[in-house]
């Protein structure tokens with residue numbers, strides 16, 4: 101009787117929908133895992149970039165500090181020479197040289213201050229990011245472990261569902277099954293059989309005319325929705 105075939109199709113659809121959902125979760129996992137691993141790698145890369153920047157600032161600061169010491173030495177040397185000069189011209193030129201060096205000293209001091217500020221900022225960024233990186237790493241490890249075992253579990257369930265499917269398919273009339281499979285192959289959501297609710301198809305939400313709803317209730321033929329072609333029950 102076709103009524104029995106419809107009952108079996110409904111059961112098959114339930115199994116197929118479960119298989120559809122599990123397969124999706126299993127198939128999507130590798131790319132999700134890769135994305136999570138990438139977020140860890142991205143953070144590590146950011147950390148190594150900041151480390152490089154940190155090093156650069158430290159080196160430059162050191163250089164400027166050394167420069168400052170040598171300028172100060174030079175100023176002291178020139179100031180001593182002031183006592184030894186003989187001519188006014190020499191004296192004036194020495195003074196202007198000292199002035200220039202003082203100006204250079206001020207500029208360098210400013211640069212050192214700026215570099216110190218930059219160093220503070222980058223150290224702060226580094227400590228924040230290290231903390232966040234540890235958190236991300238832990239979170240990603242946890243999620244991957246959790247999801248891996250969930251996926252393994254689903255793979256087992258999927259095997260059971262596939263076996264269940266083979267059994268029920270063997271019990272369905274071949275022509276009925278072929279109609280079902282043809283419809284299912286054309287649907288993105290993998291749904292070929294759906295319930296009629298009042299006057300509408302739950303597959304596409306469209307109105308189903310009375311003459312069809314009557315046929316659905318009679319359960320003597322496979323009735324398809326005129327809009328989405330799914331089998332109605």
Ligand SMILES: [Zn+2]
Pocket residue numbers: 301302303304305306325326327328329330
């Ligand atoms: Zn429909």
